[in-house]
Amino acid sequence: MSKKTDQKIPLDINKTASYLDISEKRLEKLIERRILTANWGKYRQLLRFDKKVSHIEEGSVLNQQSNELELVRGFPKIRRALLLESAIIKNFETADSVAIEEKMNGYNVRAAEINGEVLAFTRGGLVCPYTTEKVRELINLDFFRDHPDLVLCAEMVGPDNPYVPKDIYNIDSLQFFVFDIRKKNTGKPYSIDEKRKLADEYGLAQVKFFGEYPVRDASQKIMKIIEELGKDKREGVVVKDPEMVLQPMKYTTSQSNCADLEHAFKFYNDTGRDYLFSRIVREGFQSVEWNENDEELQKRCIQLGQSILIPMVETINKVGCGERITDDVQIRVKSLHTAGKFKNYLQRLGVEAVFEEPVKEDDQYLVRIKKLNKSTNDKTESIWKGDYW
Amino acid sequence: MSKKTDQKIPLDINKTASYLDISEKRLEKLIERRILTANWGKYRQLLRFDKKVSHIEEGSVLNQQSNELELVRGFPKIRRALLLESAIIKNFETADSVAIEEKMNGYNVRAAEINGEVLAFTRGGLVCPYTTEKVRELINLDFFRDHPDLVLCAEMVGPDNPYVPKDIYNIDSLQFFVFDIRKKNTGKPYSIDEKRKLADEYGLAQVKFFGEYPVRDASQKIMKIIEELGKDKREGVVVKDPEMVLQPMKYTTSQSNCADLEHAFKFYNDTGRDYLFSRIVREGFQSVEWNENDEELQKRCIQLGQSILIPMVETINKVGCGERITDDVQIRVKSLHTAGKFKNYLQRLGVEAVFEEPVKEDDQYLVRIKKLNKSTNDKTESIWKGDYW
Numbered sequence: 048m049s050k051k052t053d054q055k056i057p058l059d060i061n062k063t064a065s066y067l068d069i070s071e072k073r074l075e076k077l078i079e080r081r082i083l084t085a086n087w088g089k090y091r092q093l094l095r096f097d098k099k100v101s102h103i104e105e106g107s108v109l110n111q112q113s114n115e116l117e118l119v120r121g122f123p124k125i126r127r128a129l130l131l132e133s134a135i136i137k138n139f140e141t142a143d144s145v146a147i148e149e150k151m152n153g154y155n156v157r158a159a160e161i162n163g164e165v166l167a168f169t170r171g172g173l174v175c176p177y178t179t180e181k182v183r184e185l186i187n188l189d190f191f192r193d194h195p196d197l198v199l200c201a202e203m204v205g206p207d208n209p210y211v212p213k214d215i216y217n218i219d220s221l222q223f224f225v226f227d228i229r230k231k232n233t234g235k236p237y238s239i240d241e242k243r244k245l246a247d248e249y250g251l252a253q254v255k256f257f258g259e260y261p262v263r264d265a266s267q268k269i270m271k272i273i274e275e276l277g278k279d280k281r282e283g284v285v286v287k288d289p290e291m292v293l294q295p296m297k298y299t300t301s302q303s304n305c306a307d308l309e310h311a312f313k314f315y316n317d318t319g320r321d322y323l324f325s326r327i328v329r330e331g332f333q334s335v336e337w338n339e340n341d342e343e344l345q346k347r348c349i350q351l352g353q354s355i356l357i358p359m360v361e362t363i364n365k366v367g368c369g370e371r372i373t374d375d376v377q378i379r380v381k382s383l384h385t386a387g388k389f390k391n392y393l394q395r396l397g398v399e400a401v402f403e404e405p406v407k408e409d410d411q412y413l414v415r416i417k418k419l420n421k422s423t424n425d426k427t428e429s430i431w432k433g434d435y436w
Numbered sequence: 437m438s439k440k441t442d443q444k445i446p447l448d449i450n451k452t453a454s455y456l457d458i459s460e461k462r463l464e465k466l467i468e469r470r471i472l473t474a475n476w477g478k479y480r481q482l483l484r485f486d487k488k489v490s491h492i493e494e495g496s497v498l499n500q501q502s503n504e505l506e507l508v509r510g511f512p513k514i515r516r517a518l519l520l521e522s523a524i525i526k527n528f529e530t531a532d533s534v535a536i537e538e539k540m541n542g543y544n545v546r547a548a549e550i551n552g553e554v555l556a557f558t559r560g561g562l563v564c565p566y567t568t569e570k571v572r573e574l575i576n577l578d579f580f581r582d583h584p585d586l587v588l589c590a591e592m593v594g595p596d597n598p599y600v601p602k603d604i605y606n607i608d609s610l611q612f613f614v615f616d617i618r619k620k621n622t623g624k625p626y627s628i629d630e631k632r633k634l635a636d637e638y639g640l641a642q643v644k645f646f647g648e649y650p651v652r653d654a655s656q657k658i659m660k661i662i663e664e665l666g667k668d669k670r671e672g673v674v675v676k677d678p679e680m681v682l683q684p685m686k687y688t689t690s691q692s693n694c695a696d697l698e699h700a701f702k703f704y705n706d707t708g709r710d711y712l713f714s715r716i717v718r719e720g721f722q723s724v725e726w727n728e729n730d731e732e733l734q735k736r737c738i739q740l741g742q743s744i745l746i747p748m749v750e751t752i753n754k755v756g757c758g759e760r761i762t763d764d765v766q767i768r769v770k771s772l773h774t775a776g777k778f779k780n781y782l783q784r785l786g787v788e789a790v791f792e793e794p795v796k797e798d799d800q801y802l803v804r805i806k807k808l809n810k811s812t813n814d815k816t817e818s819i820w821k822g823d824y825w
Binding site for chain 1: 515516517518519522523524525526527685704709710712713714716717719720721723724728733734736737738739740741742744745746748749752753756819820821822823824825
């Protein structure tokens with residue numbers, strides 16, 4: 048993600064090493080190897096961890112501008128169940144019950160107050176200018192005035208989404224759905240009860256809560272929930288220890304899985320091999336756990352085959368006709384200045400994108416963005432010209 | 437493929453470097469890094485190239501036991517067309533016509549006379565004891581008496597095939613189908629005419645010849661051939677310059693492609709991600725080139741989805757019932773000594789395999805072999821126990 052720059056990072060090595068509980072030597076290495084690296088421009092004082100470093104998660108952000116150093120911990124990767132029943136029993140056996148929340152399909156964001164302003168960090172710890180503007184519009188900022196020591200972990204969901212646009216949620220533009228509240232520095236999460244209560248208090252939107260179930264009954268309940276979510280192409284659930292001591296676990300619908308593949312195979316040569324493989328494996332295990340008969344399995348095979356081949360065939364045909372294929376997303380901004388900042392931001396990330404003329408709408412602008420998937424376009428074109436793979 | 441040993445390779449560095457046309461220093465590095473490495477046991481004097489080294493193909497075998505050094509060149513990788521028509525025109529435009537031969541589905545073997553005995557080398561340049569016995573039984577050895585300077589490049593095809601068993605060819609046990617005749621040392625191939633005539637002279641089996649066609653007509657002809665081959669689940673064709681100056685090109689049937697996937701996904705976690713991806717891409721391009729309508733594309737999607745999911749679901753279910761899944765192959769040998777040598781050979785390759793009790797049949801023995809695909813078994817079992825991926 049990070050672009051190489053020769054910026055020197057101004058840092059109190061001694062103080063920082065002691066705060067992070069690592070040696071000075073190690074800290075210097077991290078900077079040298081750009082594992083600890085600066086955000087851009089105005090946010091250069093916010094350093095982000097490009098990889099996990101001992102106890103510090105990838106995407107963690109170190110704020111060294113304030114008097115006291117502070118750390119917004121990276122959002123921990125949630126493990127995925129392939130066989131729901133066995134995984135719940137194995138991983139939650141020491142809890143009485145599990146809480147089920149919806150896993151929404153958008154992008155992961157952490158919002159926190161940093162040096163007096165509310166910022167939104169992407170998974171990797173970058174300050175996203177678009178998300179930051181949106182968060183400031185969407186949430187009751189009193190929350191941070193009252194709780195400057197807390198981090199809101201949320202999914203940004205909706206069609207005006209430059210990363211994962213989805214129109215399945217009945218959201219007009221974009222919404223910020225809280226799923227975790229965590230402490231700065233330690234990353235310690237609130238329990239489910241505390242979190243939902245606190246978020247309610249400030250009127251924050253939250254991911255849907257499906258209830259709390261005894262560990263032994265949970266997988267049956269979840270399968271029913273998953274079936275319903277699937278009908279709306281929604282993504283899935285996160286299974287959580289109500290106390291948030293045990294690690295949460297995710298489980299997703301086949302429909303979301305296939306929608307992922309369908310989108311990915313439009314850009315087949317930009318798609319990671321692992322991305323494909325892991326989704327196929329999920330289908331296999333779900334079919335087995337759901338004890339599908341021949342007809343149901345057949346339906347799943349068709350779904351899978353179609354999700355992969357049809358978008359790829361379309362792409363090959365389009366490129367054969369001289370078209371360039373693009374990943375079309377859009378943002379809605381109050382200020383064109385934000386669109387400009389976001390354009391720079393994508394450029395710095397190395398994303399090739401064309402921003403179309405903004406369309407004025409009442410008090411905001413709609414900006415359509417075409418991201419170019421170079422590798423798929425180039426490869427397809429070269430094969431049309433008779434090249435080998 | 438190669439196991440580490442501390443065998444010293446006895447080698448005249450000066451003479452060998454000069455013969456291979458590389459520097460002595462480079463040669464020493466190749467040995468040190470085990471890129472040039474010895475065959476086992478009796479064949480230690482036959483060194484094989486584990487990687488391509490400048491002009492010398494991977495799998496090349498250097499014989500340094502004879503007075504004169506000699507080299508059996510590795511069989512060159514044949515490039516694959518994704519869009520047949522463009523690829524033929526681009527790659528064969530300087531030829532008047534192209535020759536079409538069948539690409540059979542077995543394993544690639546090179547047979548040559550080395551120090552007075554006929555040996556069979558696998559793609560990687562190993563002397564396979566089973567293939568060597570078979571080659572000696574199957575071919576008219578006068579060929580090598582008369583032409584000790586030639587290498588027969590062939591596909592070993594049939595059910596008694598410990599690598600790629602296929603019963604689609606109406607072959608009882610195993611057959612050796614010549615597709616190239618090449619010179620030792622230079623690797624220079626005979627023209628198609630010369631090759632077919634010489635092989636006929638010695639009564640050697642050859643891959644099917646579908647004729648020679650003008651470059652501009654070839655892709656239409658090939659599509660018809662491919663359609664017919666597909667009906668029998670046969671693999672495909674190799675398109676060759678009749679003079680064998682331009683590099684040949686391969687093109688395969690969807691049925692063979694899907695059969696590959698079906699076999700591979702029984703052992704889904706042992707299957708390479710690239711293996712999967714490349715086969716999917718082939719389906720996409722074939723569908724486009726064949727200008728398929730919705731119904732035909734739908735059929736292809738179903739075929740693809742089934743080839744992937746059904747064997748995986750079967751494997752997950754079997755392992756869930758406590759079975760270990762294995763890749764079952766068989767060999768037929770005149771002498772149990774050969775079976776023993778082949779067992780050692782697989783062991784050295786790191787293949788875990790169980791050899792069943794030989795079954796006596798007239799003048800030979802049938803030996804069934806169960807190859808264990810450890811990664812798929814272990815991973816599936818652990819997921820049944822509730823582990824994450």
